[in-house]
Amino acid sequence: MLRIHYLNLSLAIFVLVSMGCGSDNGSESTTLELDTRVRLIAEEGDFALVETADAQQYYVDLGLLKSRTTLTNKIEGQHTHVLSATTDAYLDDPPDVPAEQKPRSIEKISNEQASLNRLYMTEKTQRQIIAPTNMGLFVDQVTGENVWPAYTCHNPDCPKKGTDDDPYLFVLFDRSKPPICPACVRAFQLSGAGQEELTPYLRWTRPYELEEKKRRVKQLDAERKRAYRALKESKQDN
Secondary structure, three states, X not given: OHHHHHHHHHHHHHHHHHOOOOOOOXXXXXXXXXXXXXXXXXXXXXXXXXXXXXXXXXXXXXHHEEEOOOOOOOOOOOOOEEEOOOEEEEOOOOOOOOOOOOOOXXXXXXXXXXXXXEEEXXXXXOOEEEEEHHHOXXXXXXXXXXXXXXXXXXXXXXXXXXXXXXXXXXXXXXXXXXXXXXXXXXXXXXXXXXXXXXXXXXXXXXXOOOHHHHHHHHHHHHHHHHHHHHHHHHHHHO
């Protein structure tokens, strides 16, 4: 009887492991490739629940979601994002933290960082456009206006200071004026002010960074460190 008991126990353990209970998360995973188009359904911690074009739902690393560009008003399917790198995708519950991927080359990491999205605005109507950071200056296909990177003001006393969810945004296209928040210029009468008076306002006026870009930059910085470390170790081995 004792031998049968141990046999049944061993069989039960084998079945549980086969079902995934012996893994870290027990979730079946697949691989989604770079530039896969997905629709964001929900954000859950470090992960996002997304739906692919074939209506499959997966959990993926939230940092890898890159908003689709909005250079035109044309709607191209239901996808809201694309994947900025090849990644593991989980059918059920994701792991506690995203898996650390093998580092790519320094060149590939730098190329991705240069292509991360930023927010642009048209010169007059201030239509907001999401496009890669390395776009350079361009003309809006919808309005025909010049397009510039969006800026925001971090002055705690700015009269138009917004919130994280609704920031005060503007463009700086007049090169004859100091690159300072226009609301602060008017409110604090900074036209014609000297360099010493303008210095803090110059620090407070910064390019607006999308949350998705800030998340991904942190991941790329960590990957770059791993890549440099791997490169150093390979040279030492040689």
